[in-house]
Amino acid sequence: xxxxxxxxxxxxxxxxxxxxVAPRVVxxxxxxxxxxxxxxxxxxxxxxxxxxxxxxxxxxxxxPPQLETxxxxxxxxxxxxxxxxxxxHLSGIPTSVDLGTFRLSVGGHVxxxxxxxxxxxxxxxxxxxLVAVGQCSGNSRSFFQPRVAGGQWANGxxxxxKWTGVRLKDLLERAGVKSGAVDVRFAGLDxxxxxxxxxxxxxxDLQHAADGEVMxxxxxxxxxxxxxxxxxxxxxxxxxxxxxWVKSLNQINVLPEKFKGFWMDKAYRIPKADNHNESPQRxxxxxxPINRHTLRSIFVTPPNVAALADKPIEVEGLAFDDGTGxxxxxxxxxxxxxxxxxxxxxxxxxKYAWRRWKTSWTPxxxxxxxxxxxxxxxxxxxxxxxxxxxxxxYQRNVIEQIQVEVRA
Amino acid sequence: xxxxxxxxxxxAASIAQAQVKSIELPKYQPYLPxxxxxxxxxxxxxxxxxxxxxxxxxxMTQGKWEESVRKMIKTYGAPIxxxxxxxxxxxxxxxxxxxxxxxxxxxxxxxxxISFDPNAGDAGKGKAVYARACASCHGTEGxxxxxxxxxxxxxxxxxxxxxxxxxxxVRAITHGVPGTSMPAFPSLSAGDVQDVVACVTxxxxxxxxxxxxxxAKLLFTQNCASCHGNDGRGxxxxxxxxxxxxxxxSQREPATEQALKAITDGVxxxxxxxxxxxxxxxQRKLLADYVRxxxxxx
Numbered sequence: 001x002x003x004x005x006x007x008x009x010x011x012x013x014x015x016x017x018x019x020x021v022a023p024r025v026v027x028x029x030x031x032x033x034x035x036x037x038x039x040x041x042x043x044x045x046x047x048x049x050x051x052x053x054x055x056x057x058x059x060x061x062x063x064p065p066q067l068e069t070x071x072x073x074x075x076x077x078x079x080x081x082x083x084x085x086x087x088x089h090l091s092g093i094p095t096s097v098d099l100g101t102f103r104l105s106v107g108g109h110v111x112x113x114x115x116x117x118x119x120x121x122x123x124x125x126x127x128x129x130l131v132a133v134g135q136c137s138g139n140s141r142s143f144f145q146p147r148v149a150g151g152q153w154a155n156g157x158x159x160x161x162k163w164t165g166v167r168l169k170d171l172l173e174r175a176g177v178k179s180g181a182v183d184v185r186f187a188g189l190d191x192x193x194x195x196x197x198x199x200x201x202x203x204x205d206l207q208h209a210a211d212g213e214v215m216x217x218x219x220x221x222x223x224x225x226x227x228x229x230x231x232x233x234x235x236x237x238x239x240x241x242x243x244x245w246v247k248s249l250n251q252i253n254v255l256p257e258k259f260k261g262f263w264m265d266k267a268y269r270i271p272k273a274d275n276h277n278e279s280p281q282r283x284x285x286x287x288x289p290i291n292r293h294t295l296r297s298i299f300v301t302p303p304n305v306a307a308l309a310d311k312p313i314e315v316e317g318l319a320f321d322d323g324t325g326x327x328x329x330x331x332x333x334x335x336x337x338x339x340x341x342x343x344x345x346x347x348x349x350x351k352y353a354w355r356r357w358k359t360s361w362t363p364x365x366x367x368x369x370x371x372x373x374x375x376x377x378x379x380x381x382x383x384x385x386x387x388x389x390x391x392x393x394y395q396r397n398v399i400e401q402i403q404v405e406v407r408a
Numbered sequence: 409x410x411x412x413x414x415x416x417x418x419x420a421a422s423i424a425q426a427q428v429k430s431i432e433l434p435k436y437q438p439y440l441p442x443x444x445x446x447x448x449x450x451x452x453x454x455x456x457x458x459x460x461x462x463x464x465x466x467x468m469t470q471g472k473w474e475e476s477v478r479k480m481i482k483t484y485g486a487p488i489x490x491x492x493x494x495x496x497x498x499x500x501x502x503x504x505x506x507x508x509x510x511x512x513x514x515x516x517x518x519x520x521x522i523s524f525d526p527n528a529g530d531a532g533k534g535k536a537v538y539a540r541a542c543a544s545c546h547g548t549e550g551x552x553x554x555x556x557x558x559x560x561x562x563x564x565x566x567x568x569x570x571x572x573x574x575x576x577x578v579r580a581i582t583h584g585v586p587g588t589s590m591p592a593f594p595s596l597s598a599g600d601v602q603d604v605v606a607c608v609t610x611x612x613x614x615x616x617x618x619x620x621x622x623x624a625k626l627l628f629t630q631n632c633a634s635c636h637g638n639d640g641r642g643x644x645x646x647x648x649x650x651x652x653x654x655x656x657x658s659q660r661e662p663a664t665e666q667a668l669k670a671i672t673d674g675v676x677x678x679x680x681x682x683x684x685x686x687x688x689x690x691q692r693k694l695l696a697d698y699v700r701x702x703x704x705x706x
Contacts, residue, residue: 060464064457149465194485267483
């Protein structure tokens with residue numbers, strides 16, 4: 001294993017254009033598990049903490065809370081509510097909600113503004129359910145090289161849950177969107193601690209908001225949402241990064257113009273060109289808001305399995321994309337020269353859910369082996385090892401590599 | 409009939425109660441290892457986030473940290489003057505070389521079992537209790553300058569500036585003040601507590617009266633209420649998330665110059681930021697006067 005040098009990085013990042021299905025192994029080294037810097041083993045990650053309604057999780061920060069899901073919870077189809085990752089932006093988070101007074105407002109460029117209690121939503125709209133992966137834009141940020149400041153997540157800033165609620169489309173129809181509407185803006189109960197900090201507000205274009213899939217959820221895995229995951233209502237935008245999944249949602253505003261706001265115009269942006277890559281020396285001049293999930297697969301086991309030569313070990317992981325649909329996940333144990341298809345396990349819970357995969361691998365001899373997993377989707381897109389970097393550490397999805405030490 | 413009506417009321421009350429969901433967040437003491445710029449960092453950064461934001465970062469250079477602090481100012485509106493950026497960054501570099509964050513939980517102590525009459529104490533007897541239990545941090549005269557305070561943030565409260573409600577002092581002594589070095593004193597008898605409260609509340613006194621101005625009230629609502637609450641009772645929206653509770657001005661009347669200093673320089677080691685870069689001198693003076701009008705006593 002060796003680190004990518006800067007020149008190679010520049011050369012390659014200029015070559016992989018958007019939409020091109022690149023050969024999956026550009027060269028056999030990626031920095032994910034470089035021994036020199038193993039972020040997932042950083043000492044600060046060793047302390048597990050228990051926050052209200054949550055199980056023991058990896059503490060990134062306590063105020064505002066950012067809690068990472070331990071990998072062991074990814075051995076099941078649905079991530080339990082108590083283990084689902086937590087990420088708030090502003091320290092003024094809701095710690096108490098009174099359903100007697102809580103109202104979701106739907107207003108702005110509409111005929112009939114609505115003010116709805118959670119009971120109204122449950123009673124007066126058709127309930128819908130959907131299983132979807134919620135993934136932080138910065139999931140796996142700590143694996144980028146060079147390192148990027150920000151929440152130092154390993155792979156646990158995501159989870160897969162069953163969401164139940166009402167279609168945003170139905171709410172918008174009930175309110176009667178006026179002609180000329182362009183965007184829909186979403187805000188929740190969280191507040192900035194200081195007056196000059198921008199409130200967390202996100203937007204979707206109207207067409208997307210009214211696609212019938214975007215949902216206002218009041219239940220997560222058939223229970224109330226934990227407070228820290230957005231009780232009592234959360235916007236669910238299937239296939240899109242969770243930055244759009246506004247927590248404790250209480251304001252929906254239809255706009256007759258493009259929404260302008262810090263959390264869309266300045267934060268959560270990715271390079272527009274070069275397959276959304278850039279380099280520290282040559283930052284992209286044009287950026288766009290982050291949007292759909294990129295295709296990815298990860299290892300759930302091992303990471304630290306003790307392997308013996310000629311003794312098969314189980315290798316397990318999961319894969320998902322933006323709803324296009326993962327068709328296969330392959331495993332390589334020889335640096336990407338040869339690949340073997342793994343088996344899907346668990347249930348197929350719909351196109352926005354993840355698929356778990358499993359395979360057995362028999363180490364042929366003692367020594368150090370690099371395992372790689374690679375997903376392919378229905379559109380024929382395949383993950384690659386092409387170096388990936390952006391200044392914010394978003395949407396990491398290079399082929400993951402893990403090191404297995406095999407003893408005699 | 410009456411009984412049914414009562415039942416309905418009880419039911420309605422329990423339904424209303426069932427509709428409120430609340431959580432109590434665990435809180436951690438800000439970790440402030442020694443280093444140049446420690447106090448400046450401790451008055452500039454803790455309003456919005458915990459020190460754990462530093463703990464988890466990859467090792468960064470002075471230049472990278474300066475970039476980070478500037479981002480806080482420019483994109484997140486942190487009230488920090490540009491010329492302070494290098495010193496804060498210097499501390500952040502030192503922070504990353506310090507031992508790992510011990511992650512100490514801020515715990516609230518349980519309600520004391522004995523009850524206290526806050527008005528029953530003997531200040532004369534209280535002096536001896538004070539000398540034994542309080543003076544090492546709060547100083548022999550209560551100015552918050554005792555020898556044990558070296559390097560502790562936040563520093564001990566100056567008990568001579570302004571005044572405190574007796575019930576607030578009782579609470580501090582029996583519960584401690586979470587998020588500070590002030591412990592609870594379970595070893596003090598009820599009589600000792602009453603006496604020392606009498607002694608402490610005599611150390612300060614009422615400040616000059618001021619007039620409430622609409623402008624001051626507006627400034628308070630815009631800048632302070634998110635933590636201190638609209639009426640200054642320390643119960644703003646953010647209050648429940650903070651390691652040290654915001655000052656409750658209904659029970660604490662600071663001296664003018666003390667309030668002005670807190671607003672101008674922040675209170676190191678607490679989420680109270682310095683407002684020098686955001687509010688002009690006259691505005692800060694207005695606020696210092698305004699918070700003194702919120703005192704109600706017990």
